[in-house]
Amino acid sequence: MRDPQENAESLDHLVERARVGIALVRLESLKYEPPQGRPSIPLQSRKIDFCLGEFRARGCFPNVQRNRIRAKISPSVLAQALGLSRVTIEDLQDTENLRRLELPQGVVLTHSHGQHRLEAARQHIYPHNVWWAVDLLNEDDLNRQFDVEEQNRNIESIPHNDGTVFRFLETDGSWRKGFCSKRVEVDLKAIEKRPALYAALAALRPFVGLWDSFHKGTLERINCLKCDDELIYYLDSMKRTWMFIIGSDPELAEKIDAATVKLIEAKAPMVSFADKEEIVRGFQDGTIFCQVGEGATRMGLQQNVLAVDGMIPSIRTFLADTLYLEDSHIAMKVLIDPTRCQTREALRHMWRGSPTNRVVLEYADGRTEAANVPIEEKGQFQIAYIQLWMFSMRDYPYLTNLVPKTDGKHKVSSIGPDPEWQREFAAIAKAFGFESTAINLLLEEDPDRVNVRDMLSKARPPNRFEYDLQAETQSHCELLHRIQVTQQQPHRGVSPRWTTDASNVKKKRRYGRPYERALKECNPCFFFHNICQAPPTGRYITDLFVKRSILQFFFQIPALPADLSLWHGVDHLETTDRHIQRAPEENNGLDQARERIRVLQNSAAQTAAQNAAQNAVHEAAQAAITLRLEDAKKRLAAQQEENVHNETRLSEARESLAGQLAQIEHYQRRIDELETVERTRTRAQSPGTSKTSR
Numbered sequence: 299m300r301d302p303q304e305n306a307e308s309l310d311h312l313v314e315r316a317r318v319g320i321a322l323v324r325l326e327s328l329k330y331e332p333p334q335g336r337p338s339i340p341l342q343s344r345k346i347d348f349c350l351g352e353f354r355a356r357g358c359f360p361n362v363q364r365n366r367i368r369a370k371i372s373p374s375v376l377a378q379a380l381g382l383s384r385v386t387i388e389d390l391q392d393t394e395n396l397r398r399l400e401l402p403q404g405v406v407l408t409h410s411h412g413q414h415r416l417e418a419a420r421q422h423i424y425p426h427n428v429w430w431a432v433d434l435l436n437e438d439d440l441n442r443q444f445d446v447e448e449q450n451r452n453i454e455s456i457p458h459n460d461g462t463v464f465r466f467l468e469t470d471g472s473w474r475k476g477f478c479s480k481r482v483e484v485d486l487k488a489i490e491k492r493p494a495l496y497a498a499l500a501a502l503r504p505f506v507g508l509w510d511s512f513h514k515g516t517l518e519r520i521n522c523l524k525c526d527d528e529l530i531y532y533l534d535s536m537k538r539t540w541m542f543i544i545g546s547d548p549e550l551a552e553k554i555d556a557a558t559v560k561l562i563e564a565k566a567p568m569v570s571f572a573d574k575e576e577i578v579r580g581f582q583d584g585t586i587f588c589q590v591g592e593g594a595t596r597m598g599l600q601q602n603v604l605a606v607d608g609m610i611p612s613i614r615t616f617l618a619d620t621l622y623l624e625d626s627h628i629a630m631k632v633l634i635d636p637t638r639c640q641t642r643e644a645l646r647h648m649w650r651g652s653p654t655n656r657v658v659l660e661y662a663d664g665r666t667e668a669a670n671v672p673i674e675e676k677g678q679f680q681i682a683y684i685q686l687w688m689f690s691m692r693d694y695p696y697l698t699n700l701v702p703k704t705d706g707k708h709k710v711s712s713i714g715p716d717p718e719w720q721r722e723f724a725a726i727a728k729a730f731g732f733e734s735t736a737i738n739l740l741l742e743e744d745p746d747r748v749n750v751r752d753m754l755s756k757a758r759p760p761n762r763f764e765y766d767l768q769a770e771t772q773s774h775c776e777l778l779h780r781i782q783v784t785q786q787q788p789h790r791g792v793s794p795r796w797t798t799d800a801s802n803v804k805k806k807r808r809y810g811r812p813y814e815r816a817l818k819e820c821n822p823c824f825f826f827h828n829i830c831q832a833p834p835t836g837r838y839i840t841d842l843f844v845k846r847s848i849l850q851f852f853f854q855i856p857a858l859p860a861d862l863s864l865w866h867g868v869d870h871l872e873t874t875d876r877h878i879q880r881a882p883e884e885n886n887g888l889d890q891a892r893e894r895i896r897v898l899q900n901s902a903a904q905t906a907a908q909n910a911a912q913n914a915v916h917e918a919a920q921a922a923i924t925l926r927l928e929d930a931k932k933r934l935a936a937q938q939e940e941n942v943h944n945e946t947r948l949s950e951a952r953e954s955l956a957g958q959l960a961q962i963e964h965y966q967r968r969i970d971e972l973e974t975v976e977r978t979r980t981r982a983q984s985p986g987t988s989k990t991s992r
Contacts, residue, residue, distance in 0.1 A: 309447050313368070316439035318376060319390025321399035322360065322429040325420055328369060329406040330413035333445035341417055349418035358422050360431040361396055367416060367430060368448065369407035370437040378402045396431060407432065410445040461509025461613070468500075485517040495526045498533035502613070504548060505540050510556035511614035519620055525627060527642045528852040529620070535851050536611040543602045543610075550599070553589040561586050563612035564808040566847070567604045570839045572802055577603055609808065609847040618810035619848050622691070625811060629690035629697035632720055633727050635734050645683055648732045652678050658730055659827055660685055663693065664722045666729050677856040682730035684853050685826050689726055691845070692821045697723060703813045710814050717745035750774040794823040796843045797836020800940050808844050816841035830858045834932065 359365060371379075380386065382400045389397045401407070409432075419430060467486075490496050502508055520529060544550035567574040580586035581600045590596045603610075627641065637644045652658065657678055660666045673681075695701055696719035701710040724740035751771050760767050807813060812820075820842045829846050849855070 309444070312440065312444060313433075313435065316435040316437075318371065318434040318436050319387065320361075320366070320393055320396060320431060320433055321385075321390050322396050323369070323399055323401070323407060323432045324428050325416065325430050326428070327401050327406050328367060328416060328430065328432070329408050330416075331408040331410065333410055333448075341414065345414040346418050346421070349415050350422060353418060353422045358419060360419070360429065361393075362431075365415060365419075365431065366433050367409050367412045368433040368435060369409045370440065371407055371434050372437050375402065375405055376434070376436075379405075390434065398429060399434075407434075410448055459510060459512070460514040461512035463514070464499075464512060465503045465506075465509055479514060482514045482517055485521040488521045489517065492526060494530055495520075498530045498537075501537050502533065502540075504551040505537075505554050506552055507554040507556045507559040508536075508540070508613045510559065511612065511617070513617065516617045516620070519624060523620065523624060523627060524639075525623060525641050527640065528623060531854060532611065532616055532619070532851045536613075536616060539606060539611055542606065543599065545598060545602060550590070550595070553587065555587075555589060557588065558586050559612050559614075562603060562610050564609055564615055564805055566606075566609045566839050566843065568607050569797060569833050569835055569843065570802075571835065571837050573839070574604060608850060609844070611851055615809040616851075619851065621811050622848065623852060625694050625698070625700050626687060626690040628700065629694040629723075630686065632697060632715075632740070633686070633724060633732065633734060633737055635736050642683065645686070645732065646679065648734045648737075649679050649682065650731050650733050651675065652682070652731050657681050659825075660689070660726060661825055661827065662822075663689075664726065666726065671859060673856065678731075680854065680856050681826060682732070684849070684855065685730060686727060686732070687853065688824060688826060688829075688849065689723060691849070692817075692824050693719060693723070695817075701814075702817045703811050705813050705815045717743070717748040721745050744775065746775050747771060794828045794831065794842055795840050795936065796831075796833035796846070797838060797936070798840050798940065799837045799937050802838035803841055803844055807841070809848070812841075812845070816844075820845050827858060829855060836932075836936070 379399050379401050382402065383398060385397045385399070390399075416430065489499070523529065540551070540554070544554070561580050562577055565573040565577060567577050577586065578600070581596070581603075586603075587596060587599050590599060609615075630641065634641070634644050634648070639647070655670055655672050656668060657671050657673060658666050658668050659681075690697060694714075695712075696714045696716045698714050699712045700714075701712050704710045721740050721743070724737045727737050728741065751767070754767060754770055754774070758765065807816065823842055824845055829849060833843055833846070
């Protein structure tokens with residue numbers, strides 16, 4: 299295989315043999331055309347501005363070597379152009395006195411690079427000058443690879459976006475040069491050796507617009523995560539969603555542009571009225587699927603988009619959500635013994651199983667319940683496996699030293715890893731049926747001893763202070779053990795809120811690592827039995843709905859019976875430390891809750907049927923209005939509940955403000971007293987000072 303220098307020399311020799319001469323050609327007669335099999339490179343304002351800056355600083359001279367364009371011309375067109383221009387081949391050899399070459403009407407010369415320089419020239423000199431210097435090459439003397447090699451070695455034509463490079467990797471080996479990174483090449487080769495994962499990525503290549511947000515640096519995270527099953531399920535979910543949107547028409551896949559993806563990704567039109575209305579407006583003004591004209595096809599696309607169940611995934615959401623998965627995976631690793639296996643495989647080996655038709659469900663942190671459910675062993679493991687992930691997704695700040703995103707400008711403080719939380723994580727894993735050496739070590743170790751030893755080591759480093767670390771640790775642990783645990787009321791289920799009328803979740807908060815406030819508010823409801831619910835429709839989606847969607851992208855969620863889909867603490871409650879029995883009088887409340895969820899599920903099914911039957915924008919708007927009227931009472935109740943919550947927070951804020959004002963008044967009185975003392979002391983010293991000066 300030839301090295302780059304040999305390739306360049308060979309290309310130069312080919313150009314010299316094919317060169318006809320140099321001439322001035324009209325700018326309007328020059329057309330950019332990518333090499334066969336490669337995509338067109340869109341004009342980028344950054345590159346155009348760079349060329350304009352060069353022209354302003356150094357002048358815009360078409361005949362300068364760096365500004366010339368190489369274009370192909372056929373012998374027949376050349377003969378006609380020479381006749382029209384009244385010049386000869388010899389005239390084209392004179393590089394000092396360039397001749398103007400008029401082309402036959404309708405004929406254009408194609409070039410494979412330099413489009414940014416020509417566009418800058420048009421902006422800089424047009425209409426004062428309409429001619430540009432062109433190196434004319436006889437197309438009969440060029441081979442098929444000429445355009446590819448010519449484009450490869452011209453800096454302004456090489457940079458495609460990373461997604462385009464990945465899409466065309468298998469069409470031409472030279473595309474691998476587009477990544478320009480040894481690290482990326484290593485990660486890419488490692489992913490290619492995992493056929494299922496690579497195939498899931500490659501299956502998305504036909505959906506052109508999805509790849510605009512792909513970044514080559516994320517291949518390292520995909521390679522190192524050891525969560526192939528979860529990544530593959532997310533990618534397959536994405537493919538199914540977009541195939542549903544285009545009605546499985548491969549021709550429409552090429553018409554999915556980046557703007558369309560950006561406008562509808564992370565939207566939930568079946569649940570959020572606001573998202574639905576925004577998508578309808580996008581179809582009306584032509585910004586969504588702008589390459590598809592008005593007609594039945596466009597109406598079908600709109601109907602399909604509005605009928606997507608859940609949030610719409612994309613490459614952007616996938617890459618961002620892998621960050622959340624990565625943080626949660628770090629928390630999961632405290633339970634897993636050292637292994638080279640994938641995470642799911644490792645935990646499958648750790649699982650010891652459960653009795654037939656029995657699952658253990660966690661309904662609050664550290665509290666579980668055993669329920670009889672007709673389910674196969676595969677489903678039992680899947681439920682236990684997903685619940686471990688959900689624990690780490692809720693509480694990874696306590697299990698690791700990682701932190702969620704900040705809601706403001708303040709820095710989120712690290713609060714982990716906390717030995718108490720890690721021990722609780724191990725206890726939950728044990729309750730789900732997982733066993734490992736790491737789990738046993740966490741259960742055997744006393745969290746108090748770990749915390750005390752860590753505190754003493756930081757406050758009084760043994761290398762600087764003389765004391766018996768083990769004895770002091772034991773002494774402090776005995777003191778802590780004498781402190782009684784506060785008797786807490788058993789946690790009851792918190793009803794999840796999937797939608798709200800108060801405020802919408804911003805798009806950038808619908809994927810990726812969670813924000814601090816959202817993580818804290820979602821934690822009381824982010825449990826498996828809640829995830830199995832069918833969310834009702836509403837004006838806006840909540841952060842809890844976003845977390846549910848991310849979980850569903852990564853994991854296949856087994857269904858639970860309808861009477862288990864809402865959990866408020868029921869009979870035979872098993873916790874890590876004690877058993878709690880539900881009061882008999884709660885039976886009626888539970889039955890009402892079950893009946894309510896069945897009503898909501900029926901309502902959601904009716905809504906889905908109505909949305910699927912919509913054939914036009916007007917019908918979609920009518921359906922939205924009808925749904926809003928039906929849910930008015932429900933939205934009012936949700937708003938009242940949120941108002942109560944806001945009033946509570948406002949009351950707390952007022953109390954805090956009153957305390958701060960009282961403290962300020964105290965400090966002000968203290969300042970006045972100090973000023974009085976200072977004035978008294980100054981007056982007492984004044985006579986002595988005057989006498990000394992005399």
